Amino acid sequence: MSLVLNEEQVMLKDSARDFLQSRAPVSHLRELRDKGNTEGFSRELWSEMAEMGWPAILVPEAHGGLGYGYTGMGIVLEESGRTLTPSPLLSSGMMCAAGIVRAGSEEQSAVILPAVAAGEHLLALACDESAQHAPESTHTKAVKDGSTYRINGRKTAVVDGHFAETFIVSAKTDDGTSLFLVPANTKGVHVEPYRVLDTHFAAHVSLDHVEVEEKDLLGPLKGGQDILDYILDVGRVGVSAELLGIAQEAFERTIEYLKERKQFGVPIGSFQALQHRAAHLFGEIEMCKSLVIKALSTLDESGDSDSELVSLTKAKLGETAHLATTEAIQMHGGIGMTDEFDIGFFLKRCEVLENLFGDNYFHLDRFARLRGY
């Protein structure tokens, strides 16, 4: 396994960067916010992304996808972290697609995957139930009644839940956890969107006597925890890739500012107090690059997730991107605190991603557990 991108991957990176920098720079996010967009992303832009083939990256060729793998998806997410471009790529194109590729029945795959690949069908994972991420304690219940299951429960922090057409819902079935594919328009599904601090949206999803069929099980009955962990691990790596883009962009913008901004008659970047902090941050970001490419290529090559590696990656990326974005504000000084200047958007997006699918403490704890301490 090599920890450098191959030629094809470099080309993908370049084209993703060109597209995002020209079509959806940070001003795009600002415009969505200022115009009061209530979806948190642009449908028009999403169809252009679909034309670029991005939602098809993980879908196998047999189901109308590109079968290009996690590294490819991570490259695009990293670039979209640089521009803070909102899209359903992470939740639908990466996580839910990965879940269906891994555990979907033939029928589920045949129906859903081509539509996912085309960007025409959007999914969301409904897993969290409380303020703290705790995927192993599910209180939502699915009770069998003849040939149907009746689901009751309340999910929160469902990323893209406000526009998803199908949910992957985790629920207790007797003593095990199972996953169900639940169309958003099923009777008893109630979606309550809310805006979070980075101008993206999430949703509370309540399930009130929601009836689904046996064929809507994703994977085996009571076999849901492993699939859920896999989907979450995939998402954590995706989030890490996006955080890497955010950390690099915030850092590079800060370095440019240190060279430009003059006080006491000299560029502030000539002050050692700032140089050392910048140099330290440079090292941390280099470490993060290695983790992200390793985590992505491990998903591709092993066909499974290495949870210890995933948790260490998510924890380190969270901490480093946090440092990069908070240092960015401090080193920009007063202008960094203004809404007019873009750097604050990076801090906000970072805070949300850090929290997603387990924050730094969650993953430090999980890493230690997996290593037996």
Added chain:
Amino acid sequence: MTHTDSFRQQVRDWLEINCPESMRRPYRNEAEACWGGRNCVFYSEDQKNWLERMVSKGWTVPTWPKEYGGAGLDREQAKILKEELKRINARPPLESFGISMLGPPLLKYGTEAQRQQHLPPIARGEIRWAQGYSEPNAGSDLASLQMRADDMGDHFNVNGSKVWTSYGELGDWMFCLVRTDFEAPKHKGISFVMFDMTTEGVSTRPIKLISGKSPFTETFLENVRVEKDQVIGAINDGWTIAKYLLSHEREMIAGSGISASGSLPVSQSAVKTIGTENGILKNTMLRTDIARFEIDERCLGLTIERARDEVKAGVSLGAAASMFKYYGTELNKRRYELLMSIGGHDALVWEGDKSRDGYLPKMWLRTKGNSIEGGTSEIQLNIVAKRILGLPG
């Protein structure tokens, strides 16, 4: 079977036969490391055999050309060899500043005669090298060094003193920075020279450290004759060589951030000493610090691996040696802070068999120097800020 697979198999088979069992575990103490040299004393027959066998394959310096005692391996093969050595926890057959520091500049800047003279004995572990860089008044500001070399026509006459010479009393030869032009700007008047430490006028004196050990000496030169054919690069252009060597030295030191193969991970040592409750380390505050440490340890390992892959792929991390040196040494200091906390009262014991003569507290004290030697952490951060980030001076 691909070409690389078959190379891996050959390496594995050869090591299986040739690496003695006792050479497949970490050193029990520093004395078990083999440094070679004229006065080398092997502590066991296995240690001697292991060195000789590796020398015969050219694997003490696997990437050096065969004519200089290497095996001429490409980077991919060298990586495989390294992995296979690590797999069986093999000890390095030879620790050597000749290999890690002097070799690279000799290969890049040395004359053919210099390479022929010095590289094969380095590869075979026959000559032990010492480094003459720092001086009492030239530490972080190394280029202000004052050791004086007067041009005597066919040779230089050298006077002055060096400090922080690692194992100076055991060195056979020294590579050394001297001032050959006192008028020029400080970086432009330095030359890089080599001399035999048995030459008349060379003496050393041990420096006792806070650990109680003396791994360094002061080195005094009084009218020492240095031949002109023992200058690497041009006279007065020694700073170029010095910097090139330093980047290799820093890479070597950075490796100290990663625990030696076969040694117990910090977390396992904590589990053994402190114990767990429901699978969680009993000291939960320490647990968080250990987790952060182990994450950074893995980060460094992967980044060193990535840097090698990038060199192979022709994209280089550039002045990255400074970043690695900074990161690796700060990490190693954290490792010993954690081990001291884990050890508690027992980690304070200074003497006696049970503490292996205070091995841990002495190592802890020793690591404080990691972020000073080879350029302090602050100097490394300066270099990263200026050369990589391009921040104004």
